[in-house]
Amino acid sequence: MNPLAIRDDFPIFQEKINGHPLVYLDNAATSQKPRQVLDVLRRYYESENSNVHRGVHTLGTRATEAYEGAREKIARFINAPSPYQIVFTRGTTESINMVAHGYARARLQAGDEIVLPPSEHHSNLIPWQQAARATGATLRYLPLQEDGTIRLEDVEAAVTDRTKIVAIAHVSNVLGTVNPVREIAEIAHRHGAVIVVDGAQSVPHMPTDVQELDCDFLAFSGHKMLGPTGIGVLYGKPSLLAEMEPTYFGGEMIDVVELHESTWKEAPWKFEGGTPIIAGAIGLGAAVDYLSRIGMEEIAKHDAHLADLAVRRLEEIDGVTVYGPGPGKPRAGLVTFNLDGVHPHDVATVLDAAGIAVRAGHHCAQPLMRILNVGATARASFYLYNTEDDVDAFVAALKQAKEFFGHAIG
Amino acid sequence: MQLDDLYRQVIMDHYQHPRNQGQLADDAIAVDLRNPSCGDEIRLQLLVEDGVVKDVRFRGSGCSISMASASMMTDAIKGKSIPEALQLAQTFREMVKGEPADLDQLGELESLQGVSKFPARIKCATLAWQALERAAEASGADGEAKA
Ligand SMILES: Cc1ncc(COP(=O)(O)O)c(C=O)c1O
Numbered sequence: 001m002n003p004l005a006i007r008d009d010f011p012i013f014q015e016k017i018n019g020h021p022l023v024y025l026d027n028a029a030t031s032q033k034p035r036q037v038l039d040v041l042r043r044y045y046e047s048e049n050s051n052v053h054r055g056v057h058t059l060g061t062r063a064t065e066a067y068e069g070a071r072e073k074i075a076r077f078i079n080a081p082s083p084y085q086i087v088f089t090r091g092t093t094e095s096i097n098m099v100a101h102g103y104a105r106a107r108l109q110a111g112d113e114i115v116l117p118p119s120e121h122h123s124n125l126i127p128w129q130q131a132a133r134a135t136g137a138t139l140r141y142l143p144l145q146e147d148g149t150i151r152l153e154d155v156e157a158a159v160t161d162r163t164k165i166v167a168i169a170h171v172s173n174v175l176g177t178v179n180p181v182r183e184i185a186e187i188a189h190r191h192g193a194v195i196v197v198d199g200a201q202s203v204p205h206m207p208t209d210v211q212e213l214d215c216d217f218l219a220f221s222g223h224k225m226l227g228p229t230g231i232g233v234l235y236g237k238p239s240l241l242a243e244m245e246p247t248y249f250g251g252e253m254i255d256v257v258e259l260h261e262s263t264w265k266e267a268p269w270k271f272e273g274g275t276p277i278i279a280g281a282i283g284l285g286a287a288v289d290y291l292s293r294i295g296m297e298e299i300a301k302h303d304a305h306l307a308d309l310a311v312r313r314l315e316e317i318d319g320v321t322v323y324g325p326g327p328g329k330p331r332a333g334l335v336t337f338n339l340d341g342v343h344p345h346d347v348a349t350v351l352d353a354a355g356i357a358v359r360a361g362h363h364c365a366q367p368l369m370r371i372l373n374v375g376a377t378a379r380a381s382f383y384l385y386n387t388e389d390d391v392d393a394f395v396a397a398l399k400q401a402k403e404f405f406g407h408a409i410g
Numbered sequence: 411m412q413l414d415d416l417y418r419q420v421i422m423d424h425y426q427h428p429r430n431q432g433q434l435a436d437d438a439i440a441v442d443l444r445n446p447s448c449g450d451e452i453r454l455q456l457l458v459e460d461g462v463v464k465d466v467r468f469r470g471s472g473c474s475i476s477m478a479s480a481s482m483m484t485d486a487i488k489g490k491s492i493p494e495a496l497q498l499a500q501t502f503r504e505m506v507k508g509e510p511a512d513l514d515q516l517g518e519l520e521s522l523q524g525v526s527k528f529p530a531r532i533k534c535a536t537l538a539w540q541a542l543e544r545a546a547e548a549s550g551a552d553g554e555a556k557a
Contacts, residue, residue, distance in 0.1 A: 342474075
């Protein structure tokens with residue numbers, strides 16, 4: 001895998017940022033898009049654009065075939081047994097909300113428990129808070145180790161026959177920890193619970209095999225994996241999708257409509273009310289083609305290597321705190337850190353002046369920020385087009401930030 | 411983009427040595443505000459007598475820009491009437507958005523003018539001022555403190 005050749009596919013790297021070449025280290029927020037995806041979007045609008053599943057004209061058939069073809073590509077990408085287990089959504093947030101609303105609420109009651117770590121992104125936390133409030137169920141939080149990892153014995157202790165849902169990210173967007181989802185799924189299933197996996201940070205960066213993970217639901221976002229914004233996926237086991245209620249009602253999703261009641265199509269279409277995100281789905285199909293051609297194993301190794309390199313370099317700088325697993329420990333391709341005495345916003349502004357994009361803030365994980373006892377942190381996250389030179393530029397600029405504020409603050 | 415335009419010496423001084431930090435008695439007007447997108451937070455307290463800001467204190471956590479802006483603001487509004495303080499807030503907002511503003515009014519606050527070249531940081535600079543506007547509202551539109 002050659003990141004320099006890969007960069008040539010991404011027009012954004014032609015941009016100058018404050019006079020510098022772009023060093024894009026905010027991939028956990030969203031990824032850049034290769035020409036191969038942009039071209040497919042353009043071609044769709046220029047030569048296939050039409051509504052899907054309606055009418056009999058030629059363009060309608062082309063659009064429907066392209067849309068359903070994308071579903072098949074995505075099913076293969078995560079090794080789903082069937083494309084009918086792939087529901088197109090707006091993204092991770094919508095996917096999880098649909099499960100919480102359409103599946104969980106009707107099955108939860110007072111005394112039931114939802115088990116989750118306190119490190120979850122708000123989008124895998126608030127839907128469960130709301131479901132708990134509406135049903136009288138309670139949230140039960142798993143303890144985190146100092147480095148953010150979760151011990152299976154703690155999962156064993158927390159998951160009981162009262163547990164109806166286990167909600168967990170495969171990869172934490174702040175800590176970079178890789179949670180043992182397969183083992184946790186096994187524990188959940190032993191107690192009759194359903195496991196909902198937030199794959200927003202894992203599916204873009206490592207091979208995903210839903211059959212091996214044995215997860216019941218998996219949610220992820222297209223825009224974090226080279227696809228367009230506004231498209232995401234909910235994967236579900238067939239029996240669960242069959243039981244789950246749609247969230248949106250209207251055109252496209254119905255079977256028979258009477259004056260006083262109606263029936264739905266089968267999954268996945270019953271969850272795709274209204275004109276679906278046609279171009280988005282086709283663009284995501286092109287994105288998984290691109291990722292598959294490079295190889296997810298390769299990408300995972302590459303991202304983790306850059307993150308580990310960054311951790312090692314950061315730990316050499318006096319006054320830098322790195323959160324999550326230490327050097328050499330398993331970690332996905334992102335590093336969250338703070339520089340003593342300098343607020344992460346100020347760090348991000350100094351890096352931006354050097355053309356380096358990092359994230360500063362609470363990363364949609366306020367409860368985790370409280371556990372780490374910080375108001376905010378900065379985060380660098382890597383992807384297939386980043387290089388060791390990017391890590392060098394990042395570390396050099398961070399040293400400058402330290403210098404700059406060291407002088408300014410005195 | 412020049413970092414020195416943003417991080418002027420006065421700003422770093424206020425960041426490092428914030429003025430009017432702390433708490434007032436419970437009868438002061440208190441406003442808690444946070445910037446939900448970044449986690450900066452502030453608690454601003456105003457003691458308003460006869461429509462005039464008699465005393466002011468703040469507490470908060472945030473970046474150099476938001477905390478320096480809060481510190482300078484508290485210095486600037488002490489002794490001003492509520493309408494005067496609100497006028498200052500208006501002028502300050504104009505300046506950081508890069509709109510024409512009467513800079514003479516602003517004194518030390520003018521050091522934050524560089525924020526206008528860093529649009530991502532305008533919210534940091536205005537957090538304390540938003541708290542001031544809320545506090546002014548709570549004090550009664552005419553500037554009379556509520557009983
Ligand atoms: C772990 C995790 N979950 C969920 C989300 C939400 O994704 P989206 O905003 O695409 O719905 C994100 C992205 O910010 C994330 O990192």
